[in-house]
Amino acid sequence: MSVYELPVHRNLLHCSYANSIASVPVGNSQFWPLYAIRLLSHQSSSTNICPDEVKVGDEVLNQIIAPRENASRCSHETFDACIDKMCRIGHLAAAAQLLKSLCDGKIPLSSSKAYDMVLLAASESGDTTLLFQVFKDSLVSCKSLSSTSYKSFANAFTRTNDSNKLLEYVKEIIEMTFPNCIVINRIIFAFSKCREIDKALQIFNQMKLLSCRPDLYTYNIILDMLGRAGRVDEILHLFVSMKEDGIAPDIVSYNTLINSFRKVGRLDMCLVYFKEMVAVRIEPDLLTYTALIESFGRSGNIEEAWTLLREMKLKNICPSSYIYKSLIGNSMKMGKVELAMNLLKEMKLSDSKLAGPKDFKRRKS
Incomplete structure (x- = not known):
């Protein structure tokens, strides 16, 4: 029987689409998507799908039935188009089953795009059971998911209080x-980005x-999350636990602490952890100096802030315009107009060499 002659029984088309897909016998893993897409095209004709969307199904079918030598070049686009259509018309279980069939049949996908689409649709529909099944399938397929999919995972649980599940x-x-x-780290990070701290x-x-x-x-993610929320007492507790667990803090850990205490005006604590990081031979970087200079400036210690600016330049760490503007503003508040004008002049002369936004990106652990 040719692929064009795959049976599409009338009574099958009238039952649940997801059940239809799940019941298809898979003799050849390449034929399963053909049957799925044909069902999809027929199903679309009885729904409120526009002609262009029905045409997508026909184009997908034509691509899949291309010779085997062409399949390796276009199959991922074919499957992506099929899954996209399934998601748009609400056949999420069928889309998930197609992904599983591809995985079981060892038909590789060129990217995580197909998984991204199904996970996003499942998240938006609130179907956490389907979402988790697809998420597990992606792990089994060894497909590295994008940050979008992890965010979909976290978003699905922002709509429910089912912590047990x-x-x-x-x-x-x-x-x-x-x-x-x-x-797990990426899941925790996704929840932190969604501000689901608890x-x-x-x-x-x-x-x-x-x-x-x-x-x-893991610890750096949690430290950063708590710092952004201003939960400094919990940060201190976690930092102690981190060291007790034998995890040595790095530059990211210390910068997170120092910056968190800067935000709540605790210059004393900033200095405690600055001294500690230097004692364990971790060199301060642009982020460290930025937090300290602003903290000193805001507390009225302009001379100390100015000293730190000179120190970082001696270490060949380029200041940013943000540092200069902070120092200039705080100098003006303290009535140190001459110092403010000198800093403004220095900033203009150094404009082409100043650190930019990319220089503030955190180092990966």
Whole structure:
């Protein structure tokens, strides 16, 4: 039987599309998508899908039935188009089944785009069960998901208070990926970006309960998240726990602490951790000096801030316009007009050499 003659029974088309896809016998893994897309094209004709969308199904079908030698070049675009259409018309279970069939049949996808589409659609529909199944399938397929998919995972749980289900899923993911922390770290990071601090902390605590040892990157994510939320007491507690767990803080850890205390006006604590990082032979960088100079300036210690500016230049660390503007503004507030004018002149002369936004990007752990 040719691929053009794949049977499409009338009674099958009238039942649930997801059940239809799941019931298709898979003799040849390449034929399954053909059958799925043909069903999709027929199904579209009975819904409110515009002609252009139906045409997508026909084009996808023509691409898939191309000779085997052409499949390797166009199959990923074909499958992406098919899955995109399934998601747009709400057939998420079928899209998920197609992804699983491709994985089981060892048909590679060139990127995580297909997974991204299904995870986003599942997240927006609030279907956390389907979302988790697709997420697990992506891990099995060894496909590295994009930050968009991790964000979809986190967003799905911002709409629910079912912490038990979340922690159950996290437990399963940890069991699948242990001892590697990359996946869990990216999940925690996604929750922190969604400002779901408590859920991120629940996942972090779940790691510890399951003897999945958080690494330096895990701690840095949590430190940064707490710092942005102004929860400095928890930062101090976590920083102590970090060292007790045998994780040595790095430049990112110390910068996070110093910057967090800068935000709440605690110059004293900024200096404590600045001295500690120097004592353990971690060299201050642009972020360190920026936080300290602003802290000194805001507290009225202009001379100390000026000293730090000279020190960083001696170490060949280029100041930014932000540092100069902060110092100039604080100097004016303290009535040090001459110093402010000298700083303004220096900033203009150094304009082409000043550090830019890219220089403030955090180093990866």
